[in-house]
Amino acid sequence: MKLRTAIGFVLAAPMLAFGQTADQHSQPPPQFTDYRIPLERAALPRESAFQYVDLALLALMLLLTAWIVLTRRSRKELRIVSIFAVAYFGFYRLGCVCAIGSIQNVTFGLTHSSYRLPLTVAGFFVLPLLAALFFGRVFCGGVCPMGAMQDLVLIRSMKVPAGLKAILETVPYIYLGAAILFATTGTAFVICEYDPFVGMFRLHGHFWMIVFGGVVVALSMVIGRPYCRFLCPYSVLLKWCSHFARHSVSVTPDGCIQCHLCANACPFDSIEAPQVVPANRQQSRRQVANMLAFAPVLTLALAAIGWRMSPVVASWDLRVHRARVLHQAQLNPSAPKTALAEAWDRHRHTAQEAYQEAAAVEKEFEVGVPLLGAWIGIVISLKSLSYLRRKVSTDYVANAGSCVSCARCYSVCPVPFRTYGLPSLPIIPSSPVEDREPVGGAA
Amino acid sequence: MPKNSDPSRRQFLRSVVRWAAAPALVGTVGAMTHRKGETCTNNTICRTCGVSETCGLPQALSFRDATGKENRHVG
Numbered sequence: 119m120k121l122r123t124a125i126g127f128v129l130a131a132p133m134l135a136f137g138q139t140a141d142q143h144s145q146p147p148p149q150f151t152d153y154r155i156p157l158e159r160a161a162l163p164r165e166s167a168f169q170y171v172d173l174a175l176l177a178l179m180l181l182l183t184a185w186i187v188l189t190r191r192s193r194k195e196l197r198i199v200s201i202f203a204v205a206y207f208g209f210y211r212l213g214c215v216c217a218i219g220s221i222q223n224v225t226f227g228l229t230h231s232s233y234r235l236p237l238t239v240a241g242f243f244v245l246p247l248l249a250a251l252f253f254g255r256v257f258c259g260g261v262c263p264m265g266a267m268q269d270l271v272l273i274r275s276m277k278v279p280a281g282l283k284a285i286l287e288t289v290p291y292i293y294l295g296a297a298i299l300f301a302t303t304g305t306a307f308v309i310c311e312y313d314p315f316v317g318m319f320r321l322h323g324h325f326w327m328i329v330f331g332g333v334v335v336a337l338s339m340v341i342g343r344p345y346c347r348f349l350c351p352y353s354v355l356l357k358w359c360s361h362f363a364r365h366s367v368s369v370t371p372d373g374c375i376q377c378h379l380c381a382n383a384c385p386f387d388s389i390e391a392p393q394v395v396p397a398n399r400q401q402s403r404r405q406v407a408n409m410l411a412f413a414p415v416l417t418l419a420l421a422a423i424g425w426r427m428s429p430v431v432a433s434w435d436l437r438v439h440r441a442r443v444l445h446q447a448q449l450n451p452s453a454p455k456t457a458l459a460e461a462w463d464r465h466r467h468t469a470q471e472a473y474q475e476a477a478a479v480e481k482e483f484e485v486g487v488p489l490l491g492a493w494i495g496i497v498i499s500l501k502s503l504s505y506l507r508r509k510v511s512t513d514y515v516a517n518a519g520s521c522v523s524c525a526r527c528y529s530v531c532p533v534p535f536r537t538y539g540l541p542s543l544p545i546i547p548s549s550p551v552e553d554r555e556p557v558g559g560a561a
Numbered sequence: 562m563p564k565n566s567d568p569s570r571r572q573f574l575r576s577v578v579r580w581a582a583a584p585a586l587v588g589t590v591g592a593m594t595h596r597k598g599e600t601c602t603n604n605t606i607c608r609t610c611g612v613s614e615t616c617g618l619p620q621a622l623s624f625r626d627a628t629g630k631e632n633r634h635v636g
Binding site for chain 1: 593594
C-alpha cells in the first residue's frame with residue numbers, strides 16, 4: 119500500500135509541474151512595459167557543502183545498490199533505494215547535477231582548456247562508470263532518479279518488436295554523438311535542454327518539455343524504461359563499461375533449469391535465451407563478410423552527407439544565426455531590424471566581429487558534423503554485425519550491456535528453492551514468497 | 562590447449578581493460594577539476610544562479626534559450 123502511495127506521488131509530478139507552468143503563463147505580462155515573468159529563485163546557502171554530501175551519497179548508494187543486487191539479490195530492498203533516489207536526487211536536489219548531463223561538461227572540458235570542471239560534475243560522471251566497471255549497471259538499477267522514476271511506474275511491460283527495438287537502440291548512440299558535437303562547439307547542452315524529467319523534478323519548465331516528460335512517464339507504465347533504453351546517452355558509456363564488469367548479474371545462484379521464467383519477467387529484454395551454433399555457418403560468414411564490405415561505404419556516405427549538412431546544423435548555434443541575421447540586415451537596410459540585430463548593435467559590437475566569431479564556429483561544424491555522420495555509420499554497421507553474431511550458450515544469461523540490474527529475474531527464478539533448501543521446486547510459484555512480484559510487472 | 566583456457570583468458574583481458582580504464586578515467590577527469598579557469602559556481606543549476614543571465618558556459622546558453630531570454634530560433 120505504501121509503495122502504491124509512493125508511485126502515486128511520482129505520477130503526480132508531471133501533473134503538478136504542468137499545473138505550475140500553466141498557472142504562470144495563464145496571464146500575459148503587462149503590455150508596453152519591460153516586465154518579464156520572473157523566474158523563481160531559491161536561496162542555496164549551503165551549496166558548497168552539498169557538493170560533498172551529494173558525492174558521498176552517490177558513492178554510498180552505488181555500493182549499497184551493488185550489495186543489494188549482487189549479494190542480497192533483493193528486488194524489495196532495491197525499490198526502497200530507488201524511491202530514495204527519486205526523492206533526494208530528483209525532487210530535493212532538482213535533478214541536477216545528473217550523470218547524464220555531465221557528459222557535456224566533460225566534453226566541454228576536454229576541448230576547452232580554460233574550463234575547470236566542477237568537482238560534483240566530475241564525481242557524477244566518474245563514479246557510476248567506475249561502479250559499472252566493477253559491478254555492472256548498478257547506477258541504473260537504483261541510483262539514477264530518472265531510471266528509478268520509470269521503473270517505479272511500470273505496471274506491465276509490453277515487448278517491443280525486435281526490428282523496432284534494433285532501430286531504437288541506435289538512437290542513444292546518435293544522441294550521444296550529437297550532444298558531444300554541440301557541447302564541443304559550445305552551442306548548447308542539448309541533454310539538459312531536452313531532459314524530460316528535470317521539469318517534473320523542479321515543478322517548473324518549458325511547456326512542451328513537461329508534456330514530453332508526461333509522455334515518457336506514461337510510456338514507462340507499459341514499456342520498460344523507454345528513456346533509458348532508447349534515448350539515454352549515458353547508457354552507452356555504462357554499457358561499454360559493464361561489459362568489463364568484475365561482478366555482474368547472474369540469474370541463478372546454481373544451474374539453470376531453462377524454465378524461461380526470467381526471460382518472461384525481464385521487462386527490458388535483457389535475458390538471452392540459450393543459442394546453438396547455426397547449421398549453415400557458410401551463410402552466416404557470407405552475411406558478416408557482406409556487412410564488413412558495406413560498413414566503410416555506409417560510414418563514408420554518412421560522413422559526406424554530414425559535410426553537406428554542416429551549414430544547416432551550424433545554424434543551430436546562436437553565434438552563426440546572429441551573423442546570418444546581421445548579414446541579411448546589411449543586404450536589406452530598409453527592412454525593419456530584428457530583435458537580435460538590435461541587441462547586437464546596443465552592445466556596440468560591429469558586424470565584422472559577429473562574422474569572425476561565426477566563421478570560427480562554422481569551421482568547427484565543418485569538421486564535427488562529418489565526424490558525427492561517420493559515427494552514425496560506424497554505430498549502424500557494428501549494431502548490424504552484433505545481430506549477425508551468434509553467441510553459443512546453454513543457459514539463460516543476463517546481457518552484461520543491457521541489463522540494468524533491476525533484480526526482477528531473481529524473484530521469479532525457482533532455482534533458489536533448491537539451492538537454499540527451501541520447501542519445493544515450483545516451476546510457477548504459487549505460495550507467497552518474500553520479495554516476489556508478478557511476472558513482467560513492478561507494482 | 563586445455564578446454565577451459567578461453568574463459569580465463571577472456572577474464573584476464575577484461576581485468577586488464579578494467580584496471581587500465583579506471584585510473585585513466587579518474588586521472589583525465591580529475592585533471593580537469595584542478596585547472597585554473599572559468600567554472601560553474603552553482604553546481605550547474607542555472608535556474609537558481611545569480612549569474613546565469615551573463616554566464617558564457619553552454620549550459621547557461623541552453624538555459625536562456627529554454628526560458629526564452631535568448632531565442633536562437635527567432636530572428
